[in-house]
Amino acid sequence: MLSIEDKEVLKERVCDLLWKVGMKINSEEICSVLLKNGCSQGPSGRIRIPRGLIEEMVSSQKKTEQQDADDQNLYLTCGIDWTHSILWTNRKEEIKKRLGREFMMSAFDCGPTKFYDYPTGKVVPVDTSVFIEMMKFAQSTSGIGYISTWYRQDVPQPTERIDSLILGLKYTDKVDGIEVISPRQIKYLKEIGEIISDEPGHTPYLAGSQCITSPLILEERSAEEMVERVKRGIKRFHIASMPTIGVSTPITLVGSIVMGAAEILGGMVAAFNMYPEADLSGRIISSVLDMKTAAVTCYGPETAMLNLAVKELFDAHFGGHLWVEVFFSPGAKRPELQTVYENFYGVHCYSKLTGNADICYPGMGTLDNGGMGSPTQAMLDMEIRKSQFALKDMVSIDEESLLFEDICEKVKEGGEFLSSDYTLSHFRELWSSKVFLTDEPKAGGWEGDEKSILDRCDQLWRENIKSYQPPEWPEEKMRALEDVLVRAKKGLQT
Secondary structure: OOOHHHHHHHHHHHHHHHHHOOEEEOOHHHHHHHHHOOOEEOOOOOEEOOHHHHHHHHHHHHOOHHHHHHHHHHHHHHOHHHHHHHHHOOOHHHHHHHHHHOOOEEEOOOOOOEEEEOOOOEEEEOOHHHHHHHHHHHHHOOOEEEEOOOOOOOOOHHHHHHHHHHHHHHHOOOEOOEOOOOHHHHHHHHHHHHHHHOOOOOOOOEOOOEEEEOOOEEOHHHHHHHHHHHHOOOOEEEEEEOOEEOOOEOOOHHHHHHHHHHHHHHHHHHHHHHOOOOEEEEEEOOEEEOOOOOOEEOOOHHHHHHHHHHHHHHHHHOOOOEEEOOOOOOOOOOOOHHHHHHHHHHHHHHHHHHOOOOOOOOOOOEEHHHOEEOHHHHHHHHHHHHHHHOOOOOOOOOHHHHOHHHHHHHHHHOOOOOOOHHHHHHHHHOOOOOOOOOOOOOOOOOOOOHHHHHHHHHHHHHHHHOOOOOOOOOHHHHHHHHHHHHHHHHHHOO
């Protein structure tokens, strides 16, 4: 999207913004380190970042830029959160091989706080009963490779993240990394990772990001989280910006590109100075205000253009490592055609702007900009993705599949192939949908409307749960997790 000349101009403006205006950083510890390393404090108290410090960070990032670019190929199928989990558990090659021969997808992105109950049409807060049902749904559904840890509303919030992760692990081995709400939770997430992996210092369950608040503010929670990671020897930082065009960033695309890139770059420089050996990455998830309805949504041409332009800028000048969603989440608030349309348009924008025609439909059961989960929608999204997975770009030719002599014999006989033993053995290999049905064998047997499709999807996920089997964890690991929870409740609720 951006010419070489455009990227050079935008690079200059990003660096100028960080030097002339700077970042507001709500942490004395981080400010102290930055000032010691060459930053200066402006009259407003913002920390002004010089180009030399940016170049030092960029030089370090370039050492692993190619490896990061290769890692990013995985999230075009798996989504960013599941990809991170795969990388943190050293399963990249294993999952790549499995994706080549079996269908898998992630579900519900980073974790809903609300549940859409399709039979009643009601939205309810996620409580323990909903949470357990969704974990069972993931475990019993073969196409789901990863599920987020939903946010429960009926337990004490200081320990909810720790409590929910441990509860989730009891019901499924597909649940993974979570974002801490309080930096004090990091200690316990690290312990959980060490228990499950049997590796000291391993932190596969600590996900999340240090999100920059527009305009150019590293607010207190994210700053404290960064400091706590350094204190615990956790070298992984994921700096995010979530701008809303026309609200927290300028109404023009170019202005928003500069603002979003500066926020991520400034946060990465701060993390780099706190931990020079850090594994640094960035992420941008933009939204836009619909000036007619005042709704905020992630779908639209401007959001895709903003996200990918910032990525182009990082790839060209700031050492890469910038991750961009194929599409974050529909803004629609119930399972419906609107939800499917938003997902399809999101992937269309990404595909057109990147020239990559092989990216799959990104739906994973989320609604309301990711804040709501619907297993009914998840089953519809899964069926669409399965149909894409069934389309192969090569035809396999071998003696078993060609059966040339049999073909000749059938042709000479003037016979048909339907009743042959070979058809009987292989007809199940043909793609057939469990959701998108037809009127056959009798007219009127299938309405074929939106409600009929959603009714079927709702039926399917409930049928899956009937075959649920819990994961098999060693008893000593479960006891160790319970001990972590007891200590977390004592340490975090006081």
